[in-house]
Amino acid sequence: MPELPEVEVTRLSFAARITGAHIVSMRMGKPLRWPLGLEPQALVSCQVTGVRRRGKYLLVDLETGLLLIHLGMSGSLNFSETQGSPGPxxxxxxxxxxxxxxxxxxxxFGAVVWAPSEQSPQAFKLLGHLGVEPLGAGFDLAAFQAGLKRRNSPIKQVLLAGDVVVGVGNIYASEALFLSGIRPTTKAAKLTKPRVAKLHQAVREVLALAVAKGGSSLRDFVSAEGKNGYFQLEAAVYGRAGLACRVCTTPIKQILQGQRSxxxxPVCQKY
Incomplete structure (x- = not known):
């Protein structure tokens, strides 16, 4: 599934090029996870005023309302002057x-949904439960510590839930926990303040590096320019079960948590 870095890389790869454009037409194919919410022709002549991101959602701002786009499990966007005939x-x-x-x-599993505003019921249903943005100024350490103190679940599961901090998906949760020396099975509420501070910084560092590397192309992710990501080549633990730790040479372990790998x-992440 495209995670926050892949969605941000996608945004960066077409936002400037589409901003200011007017919609000429819109074609919707087979039904996606949720309906568009209006007739596509109603958007004709609307101007695109910008493209933002909230968690794993892209928000295409229009003169009237906005489009919320989610890439689902395997979706990708491509923005080009021309496109061939649409495939299945x-x-x-x-x-x-x-x-x-x-x-x-x-x-x-993706979605394209129109909403009259970000505060409307249509948008709130999709965005209202999301936690703070980890790459934004609002990712406050004290609030992060307080949020984790209220959770008795394993820290990896809390990060994936997205209600304390949004967008730290499976790949990047594993990497951030490694960087901060925290075992993924440790209960969130049991983490000390120094450990939480390390995790707070690690989340920022891992996600920023992933964006800089173009995301992770584990299967078929490409940006809206058709470019692959390369973060997976630098992963410290994700996808490296049985291989030597890059720090201590101990074999990397793989377990299942909530049906996710x-x-x-086991040496570098003791706590």
């Missing part, structure tokens, strides 16, 4: 005066 897995073409934004989603070093 191309479920949206947003044709603008500056190019065509196409959603490709083989598994159809977790990777950690």
């Amino acid at each position: 897995h191309d479920h949206m073409d947003l044709v603008t005066t500056q190019g065509i934004l196409r959603l490709h989603d083989p598994r159809r 977790t990777f950690f070093c």
Whole structure:
């Protein structure tokens, strides 16, 4: 699944190019996770005023309302001056005066939803439960500590839940926990303040590095320019079960948490 860095890389790869464009037409293919919420032709002539991100959602701001786009499990966006004929897995073409934004989603777990505003019920249903943005100024250490103190679940599960801090998905949770020396099975409420401070900084560092590396292309992720990401080549633990830890040479262990694979070093992550 594209995680926060992949979604941010996608945003950066087309936001400037589509901003200021006017919508010429919109084609929706097979039904996605949720309906668009209005007739596509109602968006014709609307101007795109910007593209933001909230967690794993892209927010395409329009003169009237906004489009909330989620890439689901395997979706990707491509923005180009021209596009070929849509294939069976191309479920949206947003044709603008500056190019065509196409959603490709083989598994159809993604979504394109129109909302009249970010405060509307349609948007609040999707965004209202999300925690603070880890790369923004609002990612406050004291608030992060307080949020973890209220949770008795394993720290890896708390990070994935997204209500304390949003967007720290499976890959980057494993990496941030390694960098901060925290075992993924440790209860969140049991973490000391110094450990939480290390984790707070590690989350920022790991996500920022992943964005700089273009995200992780483990399966089929590419940016809206068709470029692969390279963070996976530098992963310390994720996907490295049985291989030597890059720090202490101990074999990396793999366990299941909530039906998701977790990777950690049993020596470097003691606490």
